[in-house]
Amino acid sequence: MMTLLILMIVCGVLTFLMRFSFIATSRFFPQSSRFYDLLRYVPPAIFAALIAPDIFWAHGETFAVMENPRLIAAAVAFVVAFFFRNVLLTIAVGMLVLWGVS
Amino acid sequence: MTPKTDPSLSPDATRRAEFWGGVFTELPLLLGVVPFGLVFGVLGLQSGLPAWATIAMSVIVFGGASQMIFVQLWGLATPVTVIAATVSVTNLRHVLYSAAVAPYLLHLPRHWKIILSYLLTDEAFAASLPRFREGAATPFRHWFLLGAGVTLWTGWWVSTVLGVVLGRAIPERWGLDFSVTLTFITLTVMSIQRRSEAVAAIAAMATALLTRQLPFKLWILAAAVVGILCGVVARRFDKR
Structure with a gap:
């Protein structure tokens, strides 16, 4: 159990240091506008990437487009999010579609 | 949602407006986070972690996806170095979040930077960045991130506790x-x-699908890098 606790603390400290990295140090180096142009693409790139494995792999294993309830629910949720820009509505509709088709 | 920052307001009132602005922007996101926390609580116990460790992890690591991976690997008796490496790479994207919010927190004293870094999760970042970018550059705008972060933090560990307690009932x-x-x-x-x-x-989504076999969840980073570069290259197609 000691191993578990130490491992958790190590993971927690490493995660914290990554979140702290630029916040801690950015005043020591010049602000380049080109760098901040890159950062504009952080939210769309990362959030989109985090969606991919859950909706294209059935049971986390096989690539599935047909007969994949999560992909259908995700597609409907995408349309809802696009038109209504509302988190609550998107999650509610997405979960209902998932339960409806599976 | 950007709080009104009326210059005639006292600093206290402005702080409060920012804080609650963050809270109320974050609240809808909790509908997605709370069920995930419940699932994490259940999964922690199933993987053989004691209840205290499952709950403690939500406070110590405070990163949903990486915690899921942690308990799965722990359940498979994975070497601790591999677990630490996988959790770290999963959370490496937070370096980019740190870079994106850093310019708005430059003036803050160190203790503020530490607290806000600890709270800088996917959802708190997502809620706060639009406020930083598009809202007024007031001296108290970091309170917005504090409000969003504290809301998410509370929702995350409370839902983990519920998951541990409810367990198989879900x-x-x-x-x-x-x-x-x-x-x-x-x-x-x-x-x-x-x-x-x-x-x-x-581009990021396609890369995530193509690189998913990479060890240590490196696909997240690969997808981020390719997505960002493709975005920069595609800038010329933007309407001005």
């Missing part, structure tokens, strides 16, 4: 973990305002 076929994917779908859509941002999202 059927797996409900697919509650899907709620966090739905959250990210909304966040993706809302983060796209230009063509180049859509290009970044599509």
Whole structure:
């Protein structure tokens, strides 16, 4: 159990240091506008990437487009999010579609 | 949602307005986070972690996806160095979040930077960045991130406790973990305002699918890098 606790603390400290990295140090180096142009693409790139494995792999294993309830629910949720820009509505509709088709 | 920052307000009132602005922007996101926390609580126990460790992890690590991976690997008796490496790479994207919010927190004393870094999760970042970018540059805007972060933090560990307590009463076929994917779908859509941002999202998604076999969850980083570069290249197609 000691191993578990130490491992958790190590993971927690490493995660914290990554979140702290630029916040801690950015005043020591010049602000380049080109760098901040890159950062504009952080939210769309990362959030989109985090969606991919859950909706294209059935049971986390096989690539599935047909007969994949999560992909259908995700597609409907995408349309809802696009038109209504509302988190609550998107999650509610997405979960209902998932339960409806599976 | 950007709080009104009336110059005639006292600093206290402005701080409060920012804090509650963050809280109320974050609250809808909790609908996706709470079911995920429940699932994590259940999964922690199933993987053989004691209840205290499952709950403690939500406070110590405070990163949903990486905690899921932690308990899965722990359940498979994975070497601790591999677990630490995988959790770290999963959370490496937070370096980019740190870079993106850093310019708005430059003036803050160190203790503020430490607290806000600890609270800088996917959802707190997603809620706060639009306020930083588009809202007024007031001296108290970091209170917005504090409000969003504290809200998410509370929701995350409380839902973990509930997951541990309710345990098997939550059927797996409900697919509650899907709620966090739905959250990210909304966040993706809302983060796209230009063509180049859509290009970044599509490229990142395609890269994630193609590189998923990489060890240590490196696909997240690969997808981020390719998505960002494609977005930059596609900038010329943006309407000005």
